[in-house]
Amino acid sequence: MKMKTDVLIVGAGPTGLALATALQQAGIDHLLIDRLEAGLNLSRAGVIHAHTLEMLEPLGVVPQMLAEGLKMTRFAVRDRRHRLMSIDFDRLPSRYPFVLMLPQDVTERILTERLAALGGRVHRGVEALDLAQDADGVTVRVMTGSGERTIRARYVVGGDGMHSKVREASTIAFEGGRYEESFVLADVSFAVPPREQEVSLFFSPAGMVVVAPLPGGRHRIVATHRHEGERPDRAAIQHLLDTRGxxxxxxxxxxxxxxxxxxxxxxxxxxxxxxxxxxxxxxMGDAAHVHSPAGGQGMNTGIVDAMLLAPLLARVVRGAPESLLDAYGARRRPAAEAVLGLAGRLTKLALVRGRVRRGVRNLLLRALDRVPPFKAKLALQLSGIARRELAVAPGGDAGSAGEGDATGWRLAA
Known part of the structure; x- marks a missing residue:
């Protein structure tokens, strides 16, 4: 592993992999490191939205994602047996009028394979210990399998999650709080599957549960949960479905x-x-923004971060003014704030307590279900298309909706 590079990327999740692949394709010298010896064999995020697919097009990975994923066109909200609202994605102004269900480990594999095909790689088992920047670059002390090493980079990008070492080494504040409820994520196989082929959000007095199909006959379960840190077993998941589905x-x-x-x-x-x-x-990614899993926005927002940052870094490495990098945060922070607001509103709706308040919520959702402009706007927000203008590099052209290069840039330019 070389000890000097233009761009060091810390964290090889989907966000880090997307940035590394984009830089590799652009011919920008970089290193991608991750403290784990191997990628996690867990699906975690399971949704790729239309705008994310548009942004990933320059990398050439979308056809493989579509081949391995499961296309869903409807998101339904129910209170137990009662349908409250449905959001249809089949009329989105995009080449991808659907929600693509694809486990995160598959997304990571596809990006890793593309990075390798372009001549790049992930350096695993390499942990960033501390970072110190000066006027000319950043010195990063890392631990490898053969001991401590020092990497010198012109720029360092933290895609290393909520407890980011890169962010902690900076002056960047990370304000916010946490929800009172814990959440459960699980991938299951059903002996008796749901009849509906859709992503379903169920409300109930006991809490909420999401049931979403995945490729290979599996389903993703997302639910509020009172016991942080537990790993729910089959009986616990069944109880969630029995009492909330x-x-x-x-x-x-x-x-x-x-x-x-x-x-x-x-x-x-x-x-x-x-x-x-x-x-x-x-x-970028969870190092820059974290929020409720409602709406499946987290990984998507991080990937779009990476795909906007890549051309800006490429231009600066090639000699453009460093101030160009300020455009990255100027665009992506408002996008993150919009996502936090959307996820927060969805979470509050799901966590409404009390019979009267639940009844009012249900009446409101039934009424909004009869308002097509509201449902179309919500579909644009969930798909990310409503935030297209916050993913275009300075001087880029977002193009017309659903046409052209939605990223507004060419990697090799």
Whole structure:
């Protein structure tokens, strides 16, 4: 592993992989490191939205994602057996009028394979210990399998999650808080699957649960949960479905869990970095913004961060003024704030307590279900298309909706 580079990327999740692949394709010298010896074999994020697919087009990975993913065109909101609202994605002004269900580990594999095909690689088992920047670059002390080493980089990008070492080494504040509720994520196989082929959000007095199809016959379960840190087993997941999903005796089928492939329970924070750049240190993805899983926005927002940052870094490395990097945060921080607002509103709706308040919420959603402009606007927000203008580099052209290069730039330029 070389000890000097133009761009050091810390963290090889989808965001880091997207940035590294874009820089590799652009011919920009970089290093991508990750403290893990191997990528996590967990799906975690399971949704890729239309705007994210548009942004990923220059990397050449979208056809493989479409081949391995599952296209869904409807998102339904229900209170147990009662349908409250449905959002259709098949009329989105995009080449991708759907939600693509694709486990995160598959997304990471596809990006890793593309990076390798372009001649790049992930340096695993390399952990950033501390960073110090000066006028000319950043000195990063890392731990490798053969001991401590020092990497010298012109710029360092933190894609290393909520507890980012890169952000902690900077002056970037990360303000916010956390929800009182914990959340459960699980991928399961059903002995008796749901009848509907859609992403379904169920409200109930006991809490909320999302049931979403994944490729290979599996389903993603997302639910509020009272016990942080537990790994719910089959009985626990079944209990969530029995008490929050479709009621027995109703028109819908109550899913029966056959196997839990993986599960996790965790507390969710809502935070956003006050700036995305401190000199030669930059942050993206969960290092810059974290929020509720409602709406499946986290990984998508991070990937778009990376795909906007890549051309800006490329231009600066090639001699453009360093101040051009300020445009990255100027565009992506408002996008993150919009996502935090959307996820927060969806979460508050799901967590409404009390019979009267739940009744008012349900009446409101039923009324809004009869307002096509509202539903179309919500589809644009969920798909990310409403934030297209916040993903265009200075001097770029976002093009018309659903046409041309939605990223507004060419990697090799």
């Amino acid at each position: 479709p009621e027995r005796g109703g028109p819908a089928v109550v899913p029966v869990v056959a196997e839990v492939h993986w599960s996790s329970a965790f507390r969710v924070h809502h935070r956003v970095a006050d700036t995305y750049r401190d000199g030669r240190l930059l942050v």
